[in-house]
Amino acid sequence: MSKLIICLLGPQGSGKGTQAKILSQKLNLPHISVGDLFRLAIESNTELGRQVGPIINSGKLVPDEIAFNLLKERVANLDCSGGFILDGYPRTIKQAELLDQSVKLDKVVVIEISDAEAVKRLTSRRHCPRCGAIYNLYTLPKPHEDELCDKCKVKLVQRVDDTETAVRERLQQYHAITEPLIKHYQGQAVKINGEQTIEQVAADIAKSVGRLQLNQMLDN
Numbered sequence: 001m002s003k004l005i006i007c008l009l010g011p012q013g014s015g016k017g018t019q020a021k022i023l024s025q026k027l028n029l030p031h032i033s034v035g036d037l038f039r040l041a042i043e044s045n046t047e048l049g050r051q052v053g054p055i056i057n058s059g060k061l062v063p064d065e066i067a068f069n070l071l072k073e074r075v076a077n078l079d080c081s082g083g084f085i086l087d088g089y090p091r092t093i094k095q096a097e098l099l100d101q102s103v104k105l106d107k108v109v110v111i112e113i114s115d116a117e118a119v120k121r122l123t124s125r126r127h128c129p130r131c132g133a134i135y136n137l138y139t140l141p142k143p144h145e146d147e148l149c150d151k152c153k154v155k156l157v158q159r160v161d162d163t164e165t166a167v168r169e170r171l172q173q174y175h176a177i178t179e180p181l182i183k184h185y186q187g188q189a190v191k192i193n194g195e196q197t198i199e200q201v202a203a204d205i206a207k208s209v210g211r212l213q214l215n216q217m218l219d220n
């Protein structure tokens with residue numbers, strides 16, 4: 001079977017992480033979130049974590065080479081040999097150019113939402129500090145009890161970079177620095193309306209990726 005590499009692009013809060021997880025299960029391919037890898041480094045207090053922690057907490061982007069090297073290390077793992085789903089990489093033209101030197105993306109799925117929707121979703125996002133489950137105070141999935149993890153019953157917390165100031169900084173960076181990637185990937189990009197239910201967005205993505213898999217089968 002040939003390698004399938006899919007990238008999810010879109011502003012913060014567009015549901016890239018949620019959709020990447022769904023796609024990862026459907027296609028049985030690893031979901032690679034560079035933001036998660038950075039957060040793991042911060043939690044583990046590694047040298048990398050100490051270096052990037054203040055940058056991430058302020059909502060700014062980590063330097064391109066650092067992000068690329070982290071990704072390169074991750075995709076060298078055996079579980080990526082059949083392909084992978086990228087969430088949050090590339091975020092700059094420079095990062096895309098570094099990536100283009102080693103792999104070709106099969107499909108770039110752009111999940112579109114308005115800034116107002118992104119601010120609303122992100123400032124109400126919470127996660128469980130124990131199991132990592134993600135909730136939203138206003139949209140689904142909502143915690144059953146008041147700000148407690150349904151499973152662990154511990155108090156949910158907010159990401160430091162999900163405060164309104166940090167979210168606005170992140171959105172501004174998205175429009176200025178990341179959005180030009182849609183043009184960079186013109187041939188591979190497909191736009192999806194992210195302001196639908198999780199299931200509807202997943203169905204739209206599945207449709208576009210399904211077509212791609214079919215084409216790949218016909219090519220082989």
Ligand code: AMP
Pocket residue numbers: 012033034035036038055056057059060061062063064067087088089090091095161170
């Ligand atoms: P995310 O969880 O994808 O929103 O990422 C959280 C934070 O990690 C971002 O605001 C950046 O500070 C950093 N980060 C994640 N991916 C990248 C990337 N590709 N390039 C630079 N910084 C990144």
